[in-house]
Amino acid sequence: MEQGDYSGSKAFPPLKNDTFLKAAWGEVTDYVPVWCMRQAGRYLPEFRETRATQDFFATCRSPAICCELTLQPLRRFPLDAAIIFSDILVIPQALGMEVTMVPGKGPMFPEPLNEPADLVKLRENVDVTQELAYVFQAIMLTRYKLKGEVPLIGFSGAPWTLMAYMIEGGGSNTMAKAKRWLYQYPVASHKLLKILTNLIIDYLVDQVTAGAQALQVFESHAGHLGSKQFNEFSLPYLREIAHQVKEKLKASGLDQVPMIVFAKDAHYALEDISESGYEVVGLDWTIQPKVARERVGKKVTLQGNMDPCALYAPKDKISETVKKMIEEFGTQRYIANLGHGMYPDMDPEHVATFVETVHTHSRQIRKNE
Ligand code: CP3
Numbered sequence: 001m002e003q004g005d006y007s008g009s010k011a012f013p014p015l016k017n018d019t020f021l022k023a024a025w026g027e028v029t030d031y032v033p034v035w036c037m038r039q040a041g042r043y044l045p046e047f048r049e050t051r052a053t054q055d056f057f058a059t060c061r062s063p064a065i066c067c068e069l070t071l072q073p074l075r076r077f078p079l080d081a082a083i084i085f086s087d088i089l090v091i092p093q094a095l096g097m098e099v100t101m102v103p104g105k106g107p108m109f110p111e112p113l114n115e116p117a118d119l120v121k122l123r124e125n126v127d128v129t130q131e132l133a134y135v136f137q138a139i140m141l142t143r144y145k146l147k148g149e150v151p152l153i154g155f156s157g158a159p160w161t162l163m164a165y166m167i168e169g170g171g172s173n174t175m176a177k178a179k180r181w182l183y184q185y186p187v188a189s190h191k192l193l194k195i196l197t198n199l200i201i202d203y204l205v206d207q208v209t210a211g212a213q214a215l216q217v218f219e220s221h222a223g224h225l226g227s228k229q230f231n232e233f234s235l236p237y238l239r240e241i242a243h244q245v246k247e248k249l250k251a252s253g254l255d256q257v258p259m260i261v262f263a264k265d266a267h268y269a270l271e272d273i274s275e276s277g278y279e280v281v282g283l284d285w286t287i288q289p290k291v292a293r294e295r296v297g298k299k300v301t302l303q304g305n306m307d308p309c310a311l312y313a314p315k316d317k318i319s320e321t322v323k324k325m326i327e328e329f330g331t332q333r334y335i336a337n338l339g340h341g342m343y344p345d346m347d348p349e350h351v352a353t354f355v356e357t358v359h360t361h362s363r364q365i366r367k368n369e
Contacts, residue, residue, distance in 0.1 A: 012143045012144065012211060016149055016150075017080060017150050020033040020035070020081040020335060021214065021258060023301055024214060024260070024301055025258055026279070026298075026333050029331070029332065030363065030366060031331070031359055031362040031363045032331050032334055032336050032359070033080035033081065034335070034336040034355050034359070035080055035337060036079070036337060036354070037083075037308075037338055037341040038341030038342045039079060039083065040072060040083070040085045043346040043347070043351070044072055047069060047072055050072070055101070057087070057093070057100070060090060060135075061134045062134075063138040063140075065085075066084065066085040066135075066142070067138055067145055069085040070085045070142050071145060071146070073351075074146075074149065074150065076351075077352055078359065079150065080150055080335075081150050082150055083152075083216070084138060084152060084154055084155070086135050086138065086155070088155070088157030088165075089107055089165060090132055091156065091157060091162055091199055092109070092162060092165065094126050094131040094132055095122045095126060095195070095199070096122055097109055097111070107170050107171070108170045109166065109169040112167055112177075114167075119188060119191060128202040129202070129206050136206055136207065136209070139207055139210040139211050140211050143211035152214075153215065153216055154204065154210075155215065155216040155217070156204055156215070156217055157200075157217075157219075158200070158218060158220075158222075158237065158238060158261075159200065159241075160193065160219060160233055160237070161219050161220045161222075162196050163178060164224070174224075175221060175224040178221075179224065179229075182229055186232075189233060193237050197240055197241060200217075201241055201244045201245055204217075204245050205248045205249060205252070208249060214257050214258045214260065215258075216260040217238065217242075217260070217261050219238065221264070222263035222266035223264055223265025223266060230263075230268070230269050231272070234263070234266075235269065235272055235276060238263070238278075242261070242277030246259075258279040258301075259279055260278060260279070260282055261273060261276065261280070261281055262281075262282030263282075264284045265286065267286065267287040270295050270296060271295055274295075274296040274300045279300060280303050281296060282304055282305075283303065283305035284304065284339040284340055285306060285308075285338075285339030286339070287305065288328070289302070289304075290328045292305075293328070293330065301333045302329060302335070303336075304338070305325070305338070305339040306325055306338050306339060307338070308338040311346045312346070315350060318353045318357065319357045322354060326358065326365065327365070331366055
């Protein structure tokens, strides 16, 4: 493949819009590409209708439905990337843990890990290729059905975030159970984080084999750590994942794909994150774009970071916020997104305003440059 040619493997329809990939690799783009975290979500009536018929994880195991849900937001908005419909908690499931999605409440593990002795309950030598074949099938099918319109993003949860769910048994305000492990059982914590890291590496490589054209790693619970614990229990594993995925892609003769790290609420570690081996750093909305740019320079592409709740504002206010955000980030080495996922009560028309303003305003700036 020639540099800058992202049309991809002949087995799939050639890529028509590579703006997102170009921005991710730090190449010049004519406009700022945009996608939204949780763009396939309950704010879309068609999503609610498709999802209504079955349980959340049964949906995740149905490639055709995952494909349909992934494509839905692209039919409405001129987004520059698709993200495969799935969930980060399929990894704990592959390790043998039971996870259910309780409507209106979120994920629930009936038997979370309580103490280090519980680690023996986790399945050993998990064959991700086989165990999570349903995700790879969904990716392959979606690559065909996308017809090359935009690239497809694959993803995984990061080790600390998955560990936190596996110990807490669901969401938590304090993460006290999971953090107790870090303080009381550091050796067992590292053991668990290492098990997860190895699985995540295979999982991400298999997603690229199946057709994913970029990868995002979600460290959604980074904010609970603080810099000391982040440096010990998150950063080394994030680095390992980026490094090993790239090595394994090379060894398998696969094209490299840009990797995005989204460590929510971890701007205390922004410099280290920007040097951890990822092409793109995702930002939550609690950091000013200008400050983030100053701190990381032009070494990486930044992604984010409008407060998702800004979508509740009237449309003209949304446009104003988006314009300011683009001016602060600049039109290059930048992918517009929200600072976290959308909520179910958000208005699709406001999402349309968000996406449209990113495109029109960034083109305008480029024209005047
Ligand atoms: O459009 C997309 O973003 C792609 C699909 C996607 C989902 N989950 C589908 C989903 C992605 C990328 C995720 C990642 C994910 N899952 C994360 C990391 C991102 C983040 O939010 O920080 C986390 C922490 C999870 C775990 C998870 N899944 C929680 C906490 C919940 C409940 C919260 C909620 O929104 O209800 C889920 C459920 C979930 N995953 C939904 C969707 C669309 C909503 C439930 C439904 O459809 O019934």
